[in-house]
Amino acid sequence: MTSQQPQSAYRAIADRLRQEIQNRPSMTDLPSVSDLMAEHAVSRSTVRRALAVLHQEGLAEPLPGGGWNVRP
Template sequence: MTSQQQSAYLAIADQLRQQIRNHPSMTDLPSVGDLMAEHAVSRSTVRRALAVLHQEGLAEPLPGGGWNVRP
């Protein structure tokens, strides 16, 4: 993984973390496709960002796709 790829997924994770903190009523995260388009990155980059949030206990994957904010 290049340093640019690493900084991209960490930046996406940071942005999503901030959105979760700024909007306590937020229940769903944007779709992987929406995040890919918004940040002009690959699916794997977005999935790495979501994995960071999952590891931190902020998000959880839904069966069949999508991600929720953990209460």
């Protein structure tokens, strides 16, 4: 994903996570920010923007102290 613009990158990450949530109803935790950074070769802020999209859509929620859960 290094060739994408930052705006496209965060949307692509959000799309992939959204699809994974929909395909795996038993999924409770999202990958860590650092894992997503490494997987997609993007910055922390890009991953946080993707997670914010999922939060706005009601699909994910941040955990105290870090990490993200899939909203039931």
